[in-house]
Structures are given as structure tokens and as C-alpha cells.
Amino acid sequence: MNYSLCARxxxxxxxxxxxxxxxxxxxxxxxxxxxxLRNFAASLGxxxxxxxxxxxxxxxxxxxxxxxxxxxxxxxTEVFETDSIREWLRDWACAxxxxxxxxxxxxxxxxxxxxxxxxxxxxxxFEAGLWGLRPANDNRxxxxxx
Ligand SMILES: [Zn+2]
Numbered sequence: 001m002n003y004s005l006c007a008r009x010x011x012x013x014x015x016x017x018x019x020x021x022x023x024x025x026x027x028x029x030x031x032x033x034x035x036x037l038r039n040f041a042a043s044l045g046x047x048x049x050x051x052x053x054x055x056x057x058x059x060x061x062x063x064x065x066x067x068x069x070x071x072x073x074x075x076x077t078e079v080f081e082t083d084s085i086r087e088w089l090r091d092w093a094c095a096x097x098x099x100x101x102x103x104x105x106x107x108x109x110x111x112x113x114x115x116x117x118x119x120x121x122x123x124x125x126f127e128a129g130l131w132g133l134r135p136a137n138d139n140r141x142x143x144x145x146x
Contacts (some may be wrong), residue, residue, distance in 0.1 A: 014123055018060065022068035022075075023117040028110055033132030034103035037117050041093040041129055048090035052080055055119050062122035075119065079112040088112070 009015040027033045046054050056077065065072050068139035082088070088109070093116070097103055105113070 014125060016063040017065055018125070019065045020062075020121050020125065022066055022073055023114045023121070024068075025110075027117070027132060028105050028113055030132050031103050032134060034105060034113075036131035037101060037113075037120075038092065039096045039114070040124070040131065041120065042096040046094070048086050048094050051089040051093055052085060053092065055080070055116060058079050058123045059119045062119075064122065066118060066122075068069060075115045076111065079115050 001074065005013070005015050006017065044054075059075060059077065066075065067073065092109070092113075117128070117131075
């Protein structure tokens with residue numbers, strides 16, 4: 001897998017200057033994408049108390065562009081401004097999903113998950129490019145945004 005970084009970002013281990021796609025509805029509505037996203041989030045081992053700070057730090061540290069349909073977009077971080085955000089993060093981003101459970105998108109969480117996933121993709125572009133991909137039915141390499 002060729003995973004190159006520009007010289008300026010080499011010491012970071014990820015590129016701050018590239019373009020990321022805003023996570024699309026089709027991804028959010030794909031149970032396997034949600035499974036991979038949630039399991040990846042849980043694998044980071046971030047406690048519910050610290051998740052929001054980590055996300056905001058990642059978004060702040062990203063100096064590239066986020067685009068949707070070719071247009072630059074800014075993420076609406078107000079989606080996290082709810083009294084129950086700690087409980088939501090605890091339930092959603094702190095524990096992996098058992099294999100027999102089929103993840104479903106709750107409509108009220110759609111934009112929150114979109115923003116969370118997009119922010120994670122700024123820091124973990126390689127991993128994010130694999131979410132939802134299953135080797136058995138997709139032989140194409142992940143399309144990496146650079
Ligand atoms: Zn770079």
C-alpha cells in the first residue's frame with residue numbers, strides 16, 4: 001500500500017494539507033460502514049469524558065479542505081452541543097459492536113455521525129478509506145483522497 005505524506009507532514013504521520021470528502025449519506029446508511037466506524041472509534045480507547053475535546057482538537061489541527069460535491073464546506077460542530085453528548089459518545093464511540101448486531105443509523109444522529117466520521121478522516125485518512133469495504137464483494141483498492 002502506497003501511503004505517502006508530503007515532506008512537511010512526515011513527522012506528524014498524517015497530512016494536514018490534503019482534501020477530505022464530507023462523509024456521504026450512502027456511507028452513513030451502510031451498516032458495514034457504521035460498524036467499521038464505530039469499532040475504529042472504540043479502538044482509539046478515548047473515554048467519553050474526552051471524546052469531544054479530542055474531536056475538536058483534530059478538527060482544529062487539520063489545515064486541509066473538506067469538500068462536498070466539489071464545494072468547500074465547514075463542519076457544523078453544533079451537532080455536539082447537547083446536554084446528553086457525553087452519554088451519546090459513551091454509547092456510540094466507546095464500545096465496539098458485537099458481530100451479530102447490525103448497526104442502524106438513527107435519524108437524529110445522522111449529522112452528528114457525519115461530522116464525527118469526517119473529523120476522524122482528517123486524522124486517520126488511511127483507516128477511514130477502509131470503512132465499509134469488504135474484500136469479498138469489492139476487489140478495487142480503496143480510493144484514497146489526497
Ligand atoms: Zn502534508
